[in-house]
Structure formats: C-alpha cells, structure tokens
Amino acid sequence: MFNLFKKKQNEVELPKVAPMELWEERSYMHVLSDSVDTEDITDAKERIKAIDEVNLIEFNQKDDKSGNIILEYKGEEYGIGFYFGDFVFDSLYSLQKQKIHDEDFKKIEKKTKSFIIYMKFNKNYFDSYHLQLKLITAFFPDTLAVIDESAEKLLSGRWVKLAADSRVAPSADSIFTVQAVYDDKTKKVWFHTHGICRTGFSEFELLDISQDNANDLYYLINTVANRVLYQNEAIDDYMFLGEFVDGNMIVATTLPWNEAVCKYPKDILGGAADRECSHNTNSRVIFLYLTEDDANNKRYTKPSEVEERLINNPLYYYSNEQTENMKFMARDRFGLLKEAVSNNHDYTALIKIGLPTTDEEGNIDYENLEHIWFELKEFNEDGFRAVLTQNPYRVPSMKEGDEGEYTICDVTDWIVYTDDMRIEPNTAYLL
C-alpha cells in the first residue's frame, strides 16, 4: 500500500533520532581495583569456571590482555569482551553514585587504569546483568568500584560483590538510573533514565516537571521503568500504573522523544536544542491517558498538566515479579540484618511480613497476602519476635501493637535504621 500518511517522497529528511551508541546498546562496565592496576588476571579463568551454573566454552586472550569469553549461563549462551583502558577520575563527576565507603573512595581517587568488560544482554536481562557482576568479581575479587557506563552509575565494589554472590538477581532499579536535569531559571526538571536500552527497551523521560514536585514525579518515571523491566513488555498502547487518590486509574503511554518534544514549547529543557549531541537515540517520553476515551483517541496529557494529582498520594502498583524479587532478596540477605542488629544494639529494624487475608465471607486467603511492617524486637532460635506497627486492612484478627513470632519464610522486606542511614536488602553492603 502507498505510504500516503507516513513518508514524504520529495524531500530529504534529516535524521532526528540517532543510532544508539555502543554503550547504550551493550552493557559496558569499567572495573577499578588494585589487580586492575597490575593487569593481573591470572586464575580468572578458573574462577569463572567455578561460578555456579556457568559452563565456560572459550576463554581467549590476546597479547595486549584484551580478549573474549564464550560461556553458557543458566542454559543461555553469552559472549563477553574485555580489555584494559585508562581511567580518569574526573569522569566520575557526572555519574550517579552508590554510597562508597570513605576508605574505598580515597583509593579510587588514585586509580588511572580500568578493566572494561562488555556484553550484549539477551532477553533474560536480569540474568545477563547478574552474570556481568559475577564475571567482574571472578576477574577481580578485590574490585573496589565499578562504573556502569551504560547506566551512568558508580557502583561500590562491596555492592557488586554482594549482588554477585547473591542467589537472587539484582532488582530492576539496579539496571537503570533516573537522572534529573534542573533549570534554575524556569524551575523545571527533565527526568530521564539511562541503562534500559541494553535490555532491548527504550529509555524513558519526563519533561517540564516543576522542581517543587520533582520528588513525587520521580516515582512516576521510576514505576514505568520498573514495570516495563519486571513485566518484560514494552508499552505498546498503554499501561495501568496505579490509582489517583480519587480512585481514577493512572494510565501511562509513551511517545518517541522526537514526536513528544513537538507537543511542548520549543525552548523547553530537554527540547530539541538539548539533544544535538546526546539523548537523541532510543528514548520515549511518558504521557498519561486520563480517560478511556483519551486512550481510544490517542489524546495525550502531559504529566506536568496534572502534577497536582500526581503529588496527592497516588498509589502505584507493584508487579508480582517486583514483589517476588524484593521478597527473595530480603530473605537471601536476612543473615546480614541479623548479624548487624545483633552486634549493634542501637540499630532498629522494621520487617515486612506477608499475612494471609480474610475475605468478606470470612474465608482465609493464603494467596493474596497483606504486606505489613513490624518492628523487630528480638531474634530467637526459629526466627524473630516483632510488633505490628499499623492496623491491617484485610486481616481482622490483628491490630496495631500485636506481637508475634515469625520465621524468615514470612519476610517480604526489611529496613535497618543505623545512626545516619536507612539500609534495605539492596544496600545491605553498607551494614
């Protein structure tokens, strides 16, 4: 069929959307460690062979110490490339940083060399990411820090080791970062993600957000990114994200950035002028559909037009996959919580427990649990004793202040409060 509405036949169209950069398409990580300085990768091959579920097929290394690996991990074949390169400390300036221990940071400042390991993620991108971290610790057990170039993030070596050793793949928000660019004149913010392209999906963006509401609107972009990654499904038409406080659904849709910017004023932060050299590849801007009719007629609402509603206690749903990941990670790292709290009596901890609910007819439902925070009192032989911090909605037999004994099998999340930090399973390397 003739391409009547799609294509101009008689004009040269200059590209607006640039091809993805290598570091966007693949996952590039730069490793810093003392062994990197001496380019020492002796025994790396043996350590890689020893990784659980890895079947090393080929380990090729050239004279310049660059090389490639072919292996199977969880039944899927992967190819990985590596080489040594220079490291410039100033390159960390623009990165989002995990909390790095002071003694580690002092060492990082002196580094001049890095080990670059890159790979293409497959459809099991959680496993791919996890594998990359496992390989890093196999190459360099003394990893000090890792620059995740694709996500523009500095990772603590301690976190990398914790994540690599864990039986659970890192959570989705480890794969990406949400960056915020502020314009002090207009008091507006441009949110955008990095790191998602390597999973095969596009990056996401929010445009024209007020600085005052930025903290709340962050959850919108974060939820979209998490949902897409956990559900392994792009937003073709729209996606239900949750509910506004009035009960109406929050429905997100997206447009490629080059179409989206046409719906905003020309000089906006994140507009075409800001994308001449970067942010011009595979990225989509988030819009909302406020009604079913809007969705059917593709009437887009800018999130900035409904900021007031988006900051008024919206409820964002977690996908089942996200809840499962949180639960397994909380249990996998429960030992660290126990050890930390047992050794530091001034630490306090909250533990989230999944309780069976009761339906309107009084039947107990063991499938749909209500997840509620308890305050940890003490550990005992089989588990721990804890006090309920709030009244449940759908567990009539329990109320705030009730105390009970639970086991690790009941745990779905936890938080430890130290003197100056709040530590969750994903940041347990700080304990």
Place this chain on the structure above:
Amino acid sequence: MELLEQCKEWNDNEEYKKVVDALEILPENARTPEMDSELARAYNNLGEPGDYKMFGQALRLLLPYEEYFRGNHRYYFRVAYSYFYLDEHGLALHYFKQALDARPGDEDTIDMMNECVNRLTDGVVEVSMSQKLDFFWEDTQEEIRKYDKNSKDYHEKVADITADGIRDIFQKINVNILSDGRILELEAGDDKSNVFMLEYIKDTVPDTLRKLFDIKVGISPKENIKDIMIYEDEEYDISELRFFVSDDRQIIIYADEFDIPLEVIEQLFIDIFGEIDLMANDFEFDIADEDDFNAPTEDTCKIVLDYNEKEDFLKECVDYNGLRDRAKSKGFRLGTSAKEYLKMYSGYQLQSIEEDIREDIYIGTTCLPSLISEYISSGPFDIMPIMDELYRNGVMAGFFCFSIEGGELTNSSLEYEFEIMNIRNQLMEYILNELDKLGKTKDIAFLEGATGKICGYLDFLIFGSFMDIMNAACEFFEEKNIKLAGYKTFRKISKLVTFKEE
C-alpha cells in the same frame, strides 16, 4: 537422548540429512523454536551457493523467533548465513554484526562480515536487473510463441504470462492487468526508487511485445469511484467525507465522526489522483472531526482553528467527486508521467560537515530523496530497506566522487561549485556517450549530485553494463586534472573504490 540434543549432535557431526528427516516429519506446531533453529542450521549446511531454496527455507524457519532468541549468537549467525547465500549481503551484514555483539571477537563472524563488506563495497550484484530482464523477456517471448495469435484470449494469455513473470522476478511488484490484457499496470508501491525500477522494466520491453501490450507505471486515477468502499470485508461510505484544500498544498479530510480507517482514505486518494501524482505532489494531510470545532486540542490543525464555525469551514470543502478539480485549481501539478516524475529533483543542505567521503557535503540535489535520507540516517550495520530492495533486484545505487586539483571550499566557493557541476555534467555526458555506442543508455539513471568541502559527487542507479560504466568513468577521470576519483555505494560501511588517487 532427547530429540533436540540428538539433532544438535547430528548437526555437529555434519549429519544434516538426519536432522531434516527427524524434524520435517513433525507437524510445525510440534517443533519448538530450538528445534526449528537446528532444522534451519541443517538446511543452511545442505544448501549449495546459488541454490536459494534451502537458504530460503532456513530463513522462513528462523525469522519468527527474533525476539525469542534475542542476544543469541547462534541464532543471529544462522540468519545471517542464510541471507549471505541468498545474496542479501546488506541484511547478512546486519545479522552478522548482531552475532558478533553476542560473541565479541568471534573469528568466523568477523570473516563473514569482511566478506559482506567486500561485496557491498564492489557493489557488483550477482545478476543485474538488466540481465534478469534479458533472460525474462527472452523466455516470455519464447513462451508466447506457443500460443495462437488469433485465439480470442491471446492478449489475456500474453498479459498473464508477462505479469506472472514480473511478479516472480520482482516479488514486491504488483501487476494489474487492464483492458483485456492490453495494459499492464505496475504499482509504484511506497517509494520512488520503485518507480525508477518500473520505468527501467518498461524501457526494456522488446518491440515484439510492445506491440501486444502497453506498460503503465503507477496505478492510474479511476473515473467512476463509488460511494461505498470495502476494506477487510467492511463497507465504508465515503460520500460523507469533506475535503478542504489549502493554498499551501495541505488537504484536510473532515468527517463529523471519523471512523474510516486510514487504509480506506489511502485507497480513495489513489483512486482520485493515481500513484504518480500523489508521489509527485507530496500532499500534506490532516484529519478533522466535529470535536475539533467544539473542543479544539493541541492536535487540532491550524487551518481548522482559523474557523470559528464548522459551517464556514464546510462551505470551503468539496466532496470526493470535486477533490481532483479543487486540487488542480489550487496549483497541484496533476497528470505528471512517471518519466517526468523521475526527473523532478529537490535540494538539500547539511550542517554537520566532516572531512570524509560524502560526510563533507554541504549542498546537494537529488531525484531520489528517500535514498539520500536513508544514507544520512543509517549506521554502518543498519538494515537499509531501500538499498536492500534495489540490491535484491540487481540495481546498484552509488555515487562517483572526485576531488579537483587545487579546489577546496575557500572564499572562491562559487567558482569551486561551478567547477564541480561542470565535471559532473561532463562525466554524465561521457558515460552516456559510451553507453550509447552499446545501445545501453538506459542502464544508468543519474540522480543529480552534491558538493562537499573536499569532493564533488554524482549519484546514480545502475541497472546493467556495470563494467562498461565504470571503465568509462575511469577513462574520463584519467584525463582530468583530478586528485582523487572513485565510486562508492550508498552504504556507510562500504569503502571507496578508487579510479585515481594522487
């Protein structure tokens, strides 16, 4: 051992026939993607170069699983391998690159990629469009001789044979048989590059056949369009539609409530204007409904916003019967022939100029804008649908490039640009003269050219006589005061083949 494991082992041991025997007997829905992938591997290995059937079968098995096997080296390699032996080197390169990404440093993949790049650089197609058509017309004439000229359905038979043959060779071309077989209408499809190919087919029709039928390029406008159009078994009444034609070549299609699919509107426009006029005029379209007057949004088109009342707007509209005349009265160029359309060119300017072949261009003109757009926006390993389709059909798309002695973009730029134009014109004339001696002037279509900071460019499509054309170009440049001359295909990955370098 499970069947899949067994097949892998047979494939590893080069016992490909066993894999085919074991898997082909299974119904398609009983095979897993992994089994299909092993079967495709067996087909790929059983196929001999030049025997497209096996490689085509392999590809048909593999392509539906691109998402399923995302990031899998073996999958990409198998797809690329099939494309390679189907002589689709652009697509093969794209998939070999994916295979390399999934297995960095893999020597076999790198070797295959180099082979693809070499072939794409040469640009020499396995069988040129000219050769394909020579064989085809010869066979067609042979076939037609079998039929009785005096039989009642002779013309229809001739048309059928010709149309089937064209469809066989050029799979994307649709052929309509009109006027009891006296006219073959070749659909232009969705890109001007097709029109170039169709005109070439038309030009090569032997005289004996020319007497039997006429070939028309592009779907012609229809005279009696009915109020009801059918699309996917649904009927749509188009008599309610209204059309506003602006002075700046925009057409607004209005319905109180818009529930007609765009495909129906497209068909209607083809029926009213014909494909070539639609392409030549590049109408701009927009759609409006009652809501755009009652509650305009940012998507409401500007022309509608200029009217306060819907009725005032509708007074300026016509129905589909009046649209062609209204368009004509507003200055649309109607009745353009395909040949005239091919000569129409447009200009372009580029901003980010680099000192590299073709990247140095700051101004150019072209008769085939989509080809230039595709080249500019593509990466070295991207799929290039226009280039791939031309290559598939035996057409080489590329450009001559030359750097003149002492010439560069300085303050005497007008003189420099004039000299570039001058050489371009001389080169065209020289090549056409040489081809004229062979009776082959149609084998090249010049598409205009461009001026860059370091080089001048002359763009072309070559349908046949490749060596004659390149020899002529080489001779031409040898006698000129030129520092560098060569040709390159319209792919970023291909290299410059030099005629002369000082």
